[in-house]
Amino acid sequence: MAKETGSRSAFGGALDLSVRFCGVRFPNPFLLSSSPVSNSAEMVEKAYEQGWGGVCYKTLNSDRIPIIHPSPRMNAYQYEAKQLVGLQNVEQISDRPLKDNLADFLYLKKKYPDRPIIASIMGFSNNEWAYLAKAAADNGADMLELNFSCPHMTVEGSGHKVGQAFHLLEKFTATVKGAVSIPVLAKMTPNITDMTEPALFAKKGGADGISAVNTFRAISEIGLGDWVAKPNVFGVGAMSGYSGAAIKPIALHFIAEMAQCDELGLPLSAMGGVETWIDALEYLLVGATTVQVTTGIIKYGYQIVQDMIEGLSDYMISRGIAKAEDLIGKALPNLKSTDHFDLARQGIAAFDIDKCVGCGQCYTVCQDAGGQALEWDESTRRPKLVEDKCLSCMICSFICPVPGLISHKEMPKGWARRPTAVMDSALAREVKIPALPLT
């Protein structure tokens, strides 16, 4: 029996995880993204059984140009003892015959009519975009996602090359919109500076929504024996798409930027490093309506959606929020440019020293990277803060192994930080400063 998709009665009334995205209802905002995890109906069915709210199916190809995946096709980025903090891949779009993929669409729609299928497509010519769009729409796709963003296509001039050539992106979007009546998403590459710019071109071409981000062009590792970047495809490495937890903060900012762009004003499907309900919630809070996942599934399997559903539900209950849709964009009003900061208010790091275990990492980092505001008592192995030297950079709290030991505390009005000491004040006389041109 399929696991709960989340839209169920919970706290007194109905807890509703469902979202309406580009006019299509999804039982919850958690979708498989177009990738190895959505390669066939067999896989998607397993995901649905775990509770996923829909699928952005692996990018269809037209069979005109054969698709062959390089071998091996992925490499993991490891950080200290943590495996798979990031994932680099050179996987191509679907290598399955179009007919097989479409038959799988029909199977999924028949068995899971409530789970929308977003068909990702990639044409290698204008006509091919229209052809694939129509083929998908005619076989049960509820929505399309235009793959303008794969950063490692072996077919020349495709993928993120299109996403970086804004007029092409607009043209292909318009072509697809002319061919089908179902909603169309344009999927953005992050390998640009300002994502709102191509998104606006997509809007001009008629896109109904934006999905982002595709993978970041990256080098995750270089073989130290053979000097070949990984994945090492028989002696050749390549810069290619990087995903996973490592890229989440950067992806999150792209989504927020598009959500804040009034001129754009399109619904957003977000992805980039989502593993937990917290990651997903953060994307909703900066304006996404649906959230797509691949690398989290590559790391943990489809089961993670159970924890995304339960975690988000419990969060909503604790906050008294009945509808997931009510979370969308909630963090945007507080997200401003840095010139909005109230610089008159200042604080310091506050230590709950009874909790201290005496490792002294705070002392090391404060000495070497902070304000030299901590002193170290060798006999008790405890730090002592010189308050007026504390920069409130808070790096001490980032490496402290005890949760809640170090927190930020606002200082009263009029409190002032001591200026950083000059090593030899006698040298002040020898300092040469050119006149500052004031105009």
Place this chain on the structure above:
Amino acid sequence: MNNPALFQAMTPGFDLAQAITEADRCLLCHDPPCSKGCPAETDPGTFIRKLRLHNVTGAIRTIKSNNVLGGACGVLCPTPSLCEKECSATGIGRPVEIGKIQRALVEHGWKIGFRPFRAPSKNGARIAVVGSGPAGLSCAAELAKDGFNVTVFEAREQPGGVIRYGVPAYRFDTAFFEKEMADLASLGVQFQCKTRIDGAEGASKLLKDGYKAVFLGVGLWAAERIPGGEKLAGVLTSVDFLALMREERFAEIGGQVEGKVVAVIGGGSVAMDCVESAAKLGARDAYLVYRRSFAQMPAEEEERLAALRLGVHFLMLNQPVGYASDKSGNVTGVKLLRTRLGDPDASGRRKPSEIRGSEWVLDAQLVVEAIGNRPDSADWSGLVKTDRGGLVVTDEKTGKTSAGFVFAGGDITRGPSLVVEAVQDGKLAARAIRAALA
């Protein structure tokens, strides 16, 4: 239970990946307390930091250059009462398993063929090291690094002393030790085995023969005895019992234990090694007989628990007073008096007193006395000052004896103590020798 193949080999430790995972829990302390907790200055704070920063060969170099027996110590050290006792991570859970990381790094070095030492350039001066246990090996290695021509004299067939002949192979096996010795050999240390330097006269001769200094690290190879045991068949000292198992006569000792009732007397780590060995060799019943109680035993808690898990019977609060034997001179049992604990004695542990009239006999076919080691017959008192128990008196910071250019360290100066302490004695003496010859 008795499986000679298993008995002769250690269980595998962490591999490098496991060591990295464990090192991930390290808090990378400022002024690392673990490093202060190591008697031999092996410096876990530094080698774990190096491992965390993927400087794996550097981590191995730190271990081996601070402690030439870093592998042995990683295996044999009672880390819960040394480095790990000081670990700050205890405050948020449990200490980092430093000993296991240390062993893994040393073994990884062997696996990748990493040579932690460069061949030193020789300074021509010759030094004699008497005894090839941890103290002697450590002293020899340090001096060899300084360019001295070091010759180690060893009475037994093979070098290693207590770590070859004094611990069961399942705790520390020969294959592991040989690898550690290969690191040492790269420093050019020479060994003369089956060469006993017999007391003051022998050591004086070394100086006359042109050795610029002599280091005595001869260990304690005789045992304290319970009256009567020396005359009976079936009563062994821990020294003999453990050494037999490391020699060709392993099968013979196995035959004496398998299916028999074995009693081991004592409460220290050596007693645990003996009784565990008896249990593993298939003793029908293995008794540990101790005059105090479980909490007062000097053996590490983990060693005691390991023996319990093996099915050893802990017979506490019983004082051995002699033996029962048959007409042919075979032991048939241990005569015991029950004890009760009174007030703490000088060691801080509650003192046992015998309960009058409580004598009874524990039937046993093999008895191992593990109640302490003492110097063997070699007499050093004609050359250096010794104490009443025959231990060589030294300055503990330098290993200097009362005689010029004669230094000493390890159990022969301290009485029974840890491998890691002997390593430090050897290092300190090497430094003092270098200074004395400068």
